[in-house]
Amino acid sequence: MTDPARLDRLPIRIPPVDGESWLGYTHRVAAFYHLPWRTLMRHLILNDPHSLRYWHMPRLAGYAATTPTRETFAAFFRLEPSEVADMHLSRYHGSALDFPAQLTLALDPLSTETDPANASLGSIGRLVSVRKPRGCPDCLRGRPDHRPLSWHLTFHVACVHHGLLHVPLDRHTPIPADTNTIDAQALILQRLTPHPENRRFFTTLELILTARVAQGRPHRLNAKTTSLAEALPEVVPLAADPDPSIALSYALDTTNRLGHITLPRISTEPVDPRWIPPLLPTRHLIPHLADLLYPLPIRRAREVAACAARMSLTGESATAACSVLGQRPTTPAAIHHTLRRLQSQGRLGHFLDATGRASHALLGEQIDYPQRALHASRPDLIAVANQIVIVASGMAKSWLVDQWACTYTSSRERTTSRDGRLENYDREHGPAITAALETILNREAA
Numbered sequence: 001m002t003d004p005a006r007l008d009r010l011p012i013r014i015p016p017v018d019g020e021s022w023l024g025y026t027h028r029v030a031a032f033y034h035l036p037w038r039t040l041m042r043h044l045i046l047n048d049p050h051s052l053r054y055w056h057m058p059r060l061a062g063y064a065a066t067t068p069t070r071e072t073f074a075a076f077f078r079l080e081p082s083e084v085a086d087m088h089l090s091r092y093h094g095s096a097l098d099f100p101a102q103l104t105l106a107l108d109p110l111s112t113e114t115d116p117a118n119a120s121l122g123s124i125g126r127l128v129s130v131r132k133p134r135g136c137p138d139c140l141r142g143r144p145d146h147r148p149l150s151w152h153l154t155f156h157v158a159c160v161h162h163g164l165l166h167v168p169l170d171r172h173t174p175i176p177a178d179t180n181t182i183d184a185q186a187l188i189l190q191r192l193t194p195h196p197e198n199r200r201f202f203t204t205l206e207l208i209l210t211a212r213v214a215q216g217r218p219h220r221l222n223a224k225t226t227s228l229a230e231a232l233p234e235v236v237p238l239a240a241d242p243d244p245s246i247a248l249s250y251a252l253d254t255t256n257r258l259g260h261i262t263l264p265r266i267s268t269e270p271v272d273p274r275w276i277p278p279l280l281p282t283r284h285l286i287p288h289l290a291d292l293l294y295p296l297p298i299r300r301a302r303e304v305a306a307c308a309a310r311m312s313l314t315g316e317s318a319t320a321a322c323s324v325l326g327q328r329p330t331t332p333a334a335i336h337h338t339l340r341r342l343q344s345q346g347r348l349g350h351f352l353d354a355t356g357r358a359s360h361a362l363l364g365e366q367i368d369y370p371q372r373a374l375h376a377s378r379p380d381l382i383a384v385a386n387q388i389v390i391v392a393s394g395m396a397k398s399w400l401v402d403q404w405a406c407t408y409t410s411s412r413e414r415t416t417s418r419d420g421r422l423e424n425y426d427r428e429h430g431p432a433i434t435a436a437l438e439t440i441l442n443r444e445a446a
């Protein structure tokens with residue numbers, strides 16, 4: 001071979017094996033050319049000197065790549081861009097995993113625009129294994145250089161062809177798997193085709209596996225293979241049940257740390273965090289959730305409901321959602337308590353439906369709540385509100401903070417909120433004042 005530093009295309013096409021991972025393929029190619037893997041990968045990204053700064057494993061291990069990157073890689077290896085795509089974990093987008101465009105960009109090996117800190121495994125989800133690779137010893141004996149892509153998935157713990165548990169790749173002792181585990185494993189692997197029903201299956205699987213085996217680590221599912229293998233026959237039927245409250249009920253019974261509870265995710269689209277305020281607007285609480293959250297005081301109910309909305313839109317745990325929203329740290333306990341109460345009343349399904357409706361309402365409105373919070377104390381806007389109401393009731397100031405911007409300022413419940421006056425004010429005057437304020441803010445922004 002000539003000077004490898006100037007290589008821009010490999011001389012020979014080495015066809016990928018069906019189901020092969022990008023990491024496995026590039027190692028196989030490097031071995032073929034008698035090159036260290038790092039040297040080969042360095043050639044691949046040499047065209048772009050900036051990318052060397054971002055020498056970062058997740059980006060080179062084959063999680064996701066943008067279209068231009070796939071084309072660059074395909075040209076270098078003499079592959080089709082679709083063959084490159086099929087070897088990346090983003091192949092499971094829409095089934096086991098979720099790769100929104102932003103995440104693909106963050107994980108792209110040739111991207112120079114994003115900080116590699118964003119490209120953390122945590123953002124892909126708990127269904128990608130963060131441990132050393134494992135696989136079937138019999139499969140490896142038959143094909144020592146083949147690394148299936150699905151071996152990167154947390155829940156792939158047993159080989160359905162050989163009936164063996166996956167073990168570290170350098171260990172060759174076979175451990176037979178239970179037949180129930182093999183049956184459950186086969187059912188999971190059949191669901192890897194992208195489809196909304198399969199996506200729902202895997203989000204539920206993630207929720208209940210986390211509750212069953214995550215052992216207090218909210219971002220990881222690095223339980224022992226044997227614990228996962230043992231859990232599969234129990235959790236697969238629950239994940240396959242179309243009623244999400246069945247899985248949530250199971251998660252409530254098995255989660256040992258209450259702040260780690262998650263809700264079934266209702267959206268796979270990235271959600272703009274600005275659209276979810278620290279307090280759910282009263283207009284969405286009253287029709288959907290007020291009844292289910294009773295006897296919580298209305299202000300506390302709005303807080304719990306906003307946290308639940310964020311959880312169902314992002315898949316975050318109660319602790320994570322509560323912290324992003326800037327709420328008090330006792331909210332996860334309040335959520336857990338509420339879910340337990342609803343579970344005992346047989347109303348978990350109603351709660352999930354109602355939270356879903358409130359969450360979709362927030363998405364539909366796309367209100368920039370942090371921006372409202374910035375303006376909520378402006379005397380001129382308070383004056384506008386008072387002009388509209390005619391009989392100034394002294395409530396405009398509170399209304400702007402509490403009902404318009406939905407900010408969380410303190411844990412104290414306002415007297416006007418406790419006795420319902422603020423809510424009445426909102427019902428009567430809220431829409432008119434909101435319209436007037438929007439006109440002002442739009443004019444200022446123009």
Ligand SMILES: [Zn+2]
Pocket residue numbers: 136137138139140159160161162163164
């Ligand atoms: Zn095998």
